Amino acid sequence: MSTDDQMSVEDRVRAATxxxxxxxxxxxxxxxxxxxxxxxxxxxxxRRWASWGGxxxxxxxxxxxxxxxxxxxxxxxxxxATTGTGTAAPxxxxxxxxxxxxxxxxxRSGPLIxxxxxxxxxxxxxxxxxxxxxxxxxxxxxxxxxxVEASVPTTPYGAPPFTWFLLRVTPGGARPYQxxxxxxRLPGNETYSRAFAVSPDGxxxxxxxSPGGAKAKPVTTVGIYSVATGVQLRAWTAPRQVMTxxxxxxxxxxxxxxxxxxxxxATGPANRTQLRTLxxxxxxxxxxxxxxxxxxxxxxxxxxxxxxxxxxxxxTAICSTGVGPDPRSGPGxxxxxxxxxxxxxxxxxxxxxxxYQYRGACADAESFTLWTDASGSAIIGMTRINTASRGEKNTxxxxxxxxxxxxxxxxxxxxxxxxxxxxxx
Amino acid sequence: MTQARQPAHDxxxxxxxxxxxxxxxxxxxxxxxxxxxPTAEDLVQDAFLGLHRRWDxxxxxxxxxxxxxxxVLNGCREVYRVRYRRPKFRLDQPEDIESAEDIAILGEAxxxxxxxxxxxxxxxxxAVVLRYYLEMSEDQAAQAMGVARGTVKSxxxxxxxxLARMLKEAK
Numbered sequence: 117m118s119t120d121d122q123m124s125v126e127d128r129v130r131a132a133t134x135x136x137x138x139x140x141x142x143x144x145x146x147x148x149x150x151x152x153x154x155x156x157x158x159x160x161x162x163r164r165w166a167s168w169g170g171x172x173x174x175x176x177x178x179x180x181x182x183x184x185x186x187x188x189x190x191x192x193x194x195x196x197a198t199t200g201t202g203t204a205a206p207x208x209x210x211x212x213x214x215x216x217x218x219x220x221x222x223x224r225s226g227p228l229i230x231x232x233x234x235x236x237x238x239x240x241x242x243x244x245x246x247x248x249x250x251x252x253x254x255x256x257x258x259x260x261x262x263x264v265e266a267s268v269p270t271t272p273y274g275a276p277p278f279t280w281f282l283l284r285v286t287p288g289g290a291r292p293y294q295x296x297x298x299x300x301r302l303p304g305n306e307t308y309s310r311a312f313a314v315s316p317d318g319x320x321x322x323x324x325x326s327p328g329g330a331k332a333k334p335v336t337t338v339g340i341y342s343v344a345t346g347v348q349l350r351a352w353t354a355p356r357q358v359m360t361x362x363x364x365x366x367x368x369x370x371x372x373x374x375x376x377x378x379x380x381x382a383t384g385p386a387n388r389t390q391l392r393t394l395x396x397x398x399x400x401x402x403x404x405x406x407x408x409x410x411x412x413x414x415x416x417x418x419x420x421x422x423x424x425x426x427x428x429x430x431x432t433a434i435c436s437t438g439v440g441p442d443p444r445s446g447p448g449x450x451x452x453x454x455x456x457x458x459x460x461x462x463x464x465x466x467x468x469x470x471x472y473q474y475r476g477a478c479a480d481a482e483s484f485t486l487w488t489d490a491s492g493s494a495i496i497g498m499t500r501i502n503t504a505s506r507g508e509k510n511t512x513x514x515x516x517x518x519x520x521x522x523x524x525x526x527x528x529x530x531x532x533x534x535x536x537x538x539x540x541x
Numbered sequence: 542m543t544q545a546r547q548p549a550h551d552x553x554x555x556x557x558x559x560x561x562x563x564x565x566x567x568x569x570x571x572x573x574x575x576x577x578x579p580t581a582e583d584l585v586q587d588a589f590l591g592l593h594r595r596w597d598x599x600x601x602x603x604x605x606x607x608x609x610x611x612x613v614l615n616g617c618r619e620v621y622r623v624r625y626r627r628p629k630f631r632l633d634q635p636e637d638i639e640s641a642e643d644i645a646i647l648g649e650a651x652x653x654x655x656x657x658x659x660x661x662x663x664x665x666x667x668a669v670v671l672r673y674y675l676e677m678s679e680d681q682a683a684q685a686m687g688v689a690r691g692t693v694k695s696x697x698x699x700x701x702x703x704l705a706r707m708l709k710e711a712k
Contacts, residue, residue: 125705126673132654133674135647137569143582146560146589480553
């Protein structure tokens with residue numbers, strides 16, 4: 117007779133639960149209460165990095181989408197950097213942005229606002245199609261074109277079926293925008309979209325999803341769908357839920373001209389968040405075995421990333437950090453705790469390169485990367501800085517970070533400041 | 542009597558102090574219930590952030606920990622209730638989430654017991670964990686679960702019987 121057989125069930129429960137509890141020996145610091153409205157947004161938009169230098173990429177994107185949609189016109193071109201009536205912006209910084217508004221208090225989605233950061237004005241306010249709510253938006257390779265996700269409005273997350281729309285902004289046109297439904301559908305009646313990204317050539321939509329339903333297996337799937345036909349072209353699965361959520365949601369982005377996808381997952385030692393890349397030209401179907409870890413986001417001694425953005429060239433991960441209300445949880449603002457830091461993905465021995473560091477005083481603060489150019493030499497970031505020594509007095513700012521400087525952008529007043537983290541450029 | 546509204550900074554300091562003192566215990570409790578560390582940490586974070594939002598409405602700030610414990614237990618129930626419905630919370634089989642080191646530390650017998658506990662109905666699972674992990678009395682467990690003492694007694698009894706059956710079948 118074994119020792120276990122001799123123990124009572126009660127004693128076995130005591131022993132097992134104490135052994136199980138002993139596996140947890142530390143906890144992460146308490147997150148700051150977030151005045152910033154944060155839904156589960158996918159990784160910020162990836163665009164322009166191909167099209168600014170190569171009109172062919174943009175033209176290809178337009179041509180691909182035009183196979184099924186008349187909404188996109190070949191005439192669309194990236195906005196020249198020197199045009200516009202407002203504040204001049206540096207070359208290659210996106211001009212147009214969208215914001216799927218959300219009333220955090222009413223827990224209700226609102227309209228989609230399209231804005232122009234050169235004029236500081238809204239171009240259009242778009243109500244969702246009947247019976248749907250806008251969830252998120254991602255950028256395409258063209259400044260005036262976005263893909264917007266919508267679903268059945270429930271709280272706090274949308275419910276299936278998930279639907280995607282092509283949003284084409286036409287400033288100065290008879291209609292300031294065109295919204296056209298894409299034929300992409302996720303397999304299954306209760307499949308939830310968690311993140312999505314448009315390929316650089318505009319032909320494919322990558323969607324990270326998980327099935328719902330009482331008998332569904334908790335798998336994670338990253339599928340690639342044809343924008344033109346909606347057909348699923350490729351799919352990789354993991355036999356469990358491996359994706360982790362940073363404060364800003366998931367990272368899912370196309371890299372290296374559409375040859376790779378980047379995503380974040382809890383697969384490393386101690387379930388730390390890893391950034392992984394997947395070669396979409398390979399033959400495998402296993403999301404983990406066929407991808408490789410290129411960066412560990414929350415390793416010891418490193419500030420946790422509120423957002424983790426990969427540059428489209430695949431060479432750099434940009435981690436945006438925050439400062440919590442507990443002074444023991446990390447460096448405060450005066451010591452550079454609020455920062456945008458670039459980590460090389462090609463040389464793990466290199467320390468992070470600080471792109472921008474806030475050095476003023478704060479009680480607590482946080483930051484998110486909203487857009488990056490091909491190599492991370494210019495990014496658009498958002499900061500929330502609470503400067504009140506008692507209570508809360510938050511300043512929300514969106515700006516261009518380049519050369520160690522943060523230059524604020526002019527965001528339309530109709531965009532709620534506490535929703536800046538959901539802006540898609 | 543409702544307490545006077547405190548400045549957010551003071552509130553944050555008090556809640557942070559509570560978190561530093563008690564978060565580990567709550568995460569362990571949630572981990573035993575759910576078997577998933579990230580989910581357990583998220584549940585405890587959410588509970589303390591909920592405390593932050595409701596601090597001014599708490600009639601008795603001394604009951605803040607009871608509030609957090611209720612939130613964590615509710616969150617664990619929600620995890621099981623929505624595990625196949627919402628993508629935010631996904632439970633994995635224990636085999637999937639344990640590292641080789643964890644497996645070695647736990648041992649086969651303890652792993653089998655923990656897996657069996659997670660297969661219990663929610664009320665039985667809570668009663669068993671509160672009674673035999675936290676060593677709560679029936680009255681204390683009843684208060685934490687928001688049920689009658691008799692319910693705790695019957696849930697514990699049924700839970701233990703089910704565990705004995707599952708462990709016997711697993712041999």
